[in-house]
Amino acid sequence: MTAKRGVFLAGFALAATSGTSALAQTPISPAALERTVLEDYCVSCHNDSRLTGGLSLERIDLSRLAANAEDSEVWEKVVRKLRTRAMPPPGRQRPSEQEYESVATCVETVLDAAAAAAPNPGRRPAVHRLNRAEYTNAIRDLFALEVDGTVLLGSARDVEFKTLHDPERMPGQRSMTLDWPCVEGLRLDEARHPLTTLATGVYGQDLPNQNGAPIRLVVPWQYGSKSIKSIVSMTFMEQEPDCTWKRAAPNEYGFYANVNPEVDHPRWSQAQEWRLGEPGRRETLLFNGYVDQVAGLYAGMDLRVNY
Numbered sequence: 001m002t003a004k005r006g007v008f009l010a011g012f013a014l015a016a017t018s019g020t021s022a023l024a025q026t027p028i029s030p031a032a033l034e035r036t037v038l039e040d041y042c043v044s045c046h047n048d049s050r051l052t053g054g055l056s057l058e059r060i061d062l063s064r065l066a067a068n069a070e071d072s073e074v075w076e077k078v079v080r081k082l083r084t085r086a087m088p089p090p091g092r093q094r095p096s097e098q099e100y101e102s103v104a105t106c107v108e109t110v111l112d113a114a115a116a117a118a119p120n121p122g123r124r125p126a127v128h129r130l131n132r133a134e135y136t137n138a139i140r141d142l143f144a145l146e147v148d149g150t151v152l153l154g155s156a157r158d159v160e161f162k163t164l165h166d167p168e169r170m171p172g173q174r175s176m177t178l179d180w181p182c183v184e185g186l187r188l189d190e191a192r193h194p195l196t197t198l199a200t201g202v203y204g205q206d207l208p209n210q211n212g213a214p215i216r217l218v219v220p221w222q223y224g225s226k227s228i229k230s231i232v233s234m235t236f237m238e239q240e241p242d243c244t245w246k247r248a249a250p251n252e253y254g255f256y257a258n259v260n261p262e263v264d265h266p267r268w269s270q271a272q273e274w275r276l277g278e279p280g281r282r283e284t285l286l287f288n289g290y291v292d293q294v295a296g297l298y299a300g301m302d303l304r305v306n307y
């Protein structure tokens with residue numbers, strides 16, 4: 001949070017209560033942050049008169065959730081949009097990563113507390129957030145992957161993926177070109193981004209072996225090496241995973257691997273690309289053209305250092 005925002009929030013908390021000077025020392029309440037983010041980034045569309053998407057966030061009040069249980073549904077929707085970074089729509093001014101995280105966490109905490117205080121087993125939303133045990137089981141049932149649900153997301157910052165190591169069936173792994181098995185990783189906010197996909201098929205068919213069967217990652221704004229194939233494990237980590245290509249050639253391949261025409265590979269320019277089937281070269285677009293969707297993930301970072 002910037003100092004400027006902090007000052008503004010303190011002022012907001014003060015105005016929203018009674019305005020006595022003792023309150024100037026009151027810590028900023030999470031509810032004030034949540035309200036300010038909605039005001040700054042959402043209410044221009046979701047207000048009582050416009051009702052964009054059939055939704056007004058003008059009056060909704062997190063601190064009164066216990067009294068207005070019917071609001072939980074709206075807050076659940078808001079959390080989903082914040083967690084997936086799906087709102088505001090692309091091209092609109094967006095909250096910072098820290099604001100997204102703090103507000104989503106704050107709303108989830110209040111929702112969880114409200115649900116625990118007044119369990120309502122008779123009615124369940126069609127989509128709900130999985131708890132850790134449910135998440136672990138779902139990943140195991142869907143993908144036959146064991147993930148450790150107890151450590152999930154607590155203080156994790158990154159997720160590490162590993163490829164199957166089986167030189168019998170994958171003869172390329174008999175060569176010493178790389179230190180097998182392949183390891184790749186993403187920051188959790190990159191991994192949670194809606195453009196990041198775990199793929200099991202291509203063109204409506206199951207993935208062929210050479211495309212990374214049975215399950216692979218697709219990160220469309222980063223170089224191909226990040227889209228690790230034939231994944232057998234996912235581990236949540238507090239520090240940056242030790243990625244194979246970065247280990248093999250750290251001056252050439254960084255952790256971020258963002259498609260970036262302005263940062264040359266030490267041995268060649270990355271300003272142009274040649275697409276299969278096209279006669280000539282074309283200019284490479286920053287983040288492969290997904291600037292509107294993903295630039296926010298790297299706000300404030302020096303992309304020449306974090307290449």
Ligand code: HEC
Nearest residue numbers: 041042044045046052053054055077078081087088089092
């Ligand atoms: C530029 C206008 C605009 C802004 C700003 C905006 N939204 Fe939206 N929002 C829309 C539109 C249009 C829809 C309906 C289409 C859709 O769901 O994508 C929508 C839909 C939604 C929905 C789903 C409503 C439902 O009943 O399914 C939620 C929740 C939501 N927005 C939350 C937010 C939040 C939270 C913010 C601020 C962080 C935000 N929106 C900012 C335009 C906006």
